[in-house]
Amino acid sequence: MDPTDVNGQVTFESREAPLSVAVLGTGIAVCWLANYVGMLCKSYQDRTYAMALMPLCCNFAWELVHGFITPEKNGMWPAVYVCWSGLNVAVIYAAMKFAPNEWEHAPLVQRNIRYIFAISIVGWITVHLALVIHMGPHLAQGWGAMVCQLLLSAGALCQLLVRGSTRGTSFFLWATRFIGTSLCLPHEILRYHYGYTDVIFNSPLGWWGTAAFFILDVSYGICLWNIYKYEETHQIKGGGRQKRI
Numbered sequence: 001m002d003p004t005d006v007n008g009q010v011t012f013e014s015r016e017a018p019l020s021v022a023v024l025g026t027g028i029a030v031c032w033l034a035n036y037v038g039m040l041c042k043s044y045q046d047r048t049y050a051m052a053l054m055p056l057c058c059n060f061a062w063e064l065v066h067g068f069i070t071p072e073k074n075g076m077w078p079a080v081y082v083c084w085s086g087l088n089v090a091v092i093y094a095a096m097k098f099a100p101n102e103w104e105h106a107p108l109v110q111r112n113i114r115y116i117f118a119i120s121i122v123g124w125i126t127v128h129l130a131l132v133i134h135m136g137p138h139l140a141q142g143w144g145a146m147v148c149q150l151l152l153s154a155g156a157l158c159q160l161l162v163r164g165s166t167r168g169t170s171f172f173l174w175a176t177r178f179i180g181t182s183l184c185l186p187h188e189i190l191r192y193h194y195g196y197t198d199v200i201f202n203s204p205l206g207w208w209g210t211a212a213f214f215i216l217d218v219s220y221g222i223c224l225w226n227i228y229k230y231e232e233t234h235q236i237k238g239g240g241r242q243k244r245i
Contacts, residue, residue: 017075018194024187029080031180036087038173040094048102048168049095052155054120056095059148060088061124066144069129070137092117142200146209149181153216160220166228174224178217185210 017025039050049056066072067081096113103110127147131140156177160169185201192199200206 018190021187021190021194022075024183024190025076027183028180028187029076029083031176031183033083033087035173035176035180036084036091038170038176039091040087042168042170042173043091043094043098046167047098049099050168050173051091051095051152052159053095053099053116055148055152055155056088056092057117057120058124058127058151060085060092061121062128062144062148063088064121065125065128065132066137066141070132070140138198139200142198145184146200146206150209150212150216152177153213153220157216157220157223160223160227164227166224166231169224171224171228174217174221178221181213181217 042050051059063081063085067078067085071078071081096117099113100110103113109116128140128144131144134140135143156169188199188201192202201210
């Protein structure tokens with residue numbers, strides 16, 4: 001890819017990011033690393049999975065595609081993708097280990113968790129690769145991330161409401177996810193200001209996706225707070241479900 005387009009605008013790889021962009025990018029990376037570690041700890045604490053299964057597969061597939069198949073060539077992001085995907089392997093292992101605890105009502109799912117993960121991850125890899133072929137790796141990275149985030153936010157909210165408890169979640173997990181993704185907005189605004197051409201937020205679909213994320217994740221925080229207060233009032237431990245080994 002040429003380092004500039006016909007108007008002389010800057011693409012993702014053509015130069016080192018300005019300090020303000022790099023600082024925000026570091027914040028995004030650190031928040032999500034903390035979120036992965038928190039999910040792993042919470043999974044073993046509550047004997048369940050923290051991230052809904054389909055968003056987890058989509059997110060891992062995105063990291064594999066953009067971290068290893070079409071990797072970035074500059075800055076910190078190659079190392080970040082390696083760290084994210086490495087931790088995500090552990091998160092997925094914990095999810096496969098404890099997911100049967102959540103699917104006693106659906107034996108077909110309970111007995112085939114590993115196959116569901118494998119098929120879902122392969123399926124989502126093909127989706128992200130199709131985006132790369134359709135629009136190039138840099139735009140595909142941004143739009144793929146938005147798909148992952150909206151699926152994650154919607155899945156997390158649905159999972160919280162279906163479980164009706166704080167089992168598998170916490171304010172730390174919500175805060176690191178919310179802050180980590182919220183930092184993407186000023187990060188992309190600054191990149192647009194500096195002339196980068198692969199900024200997806202500068203479009204109607206990008207604006208819609210941003211609004212949808214904030215609506216879903218703020219709703220999640222409100223619901224989590226109400227469920228937490230209910231459990232605290234009624235002294236419910238472990239989300240009302242007996243923990244299994």
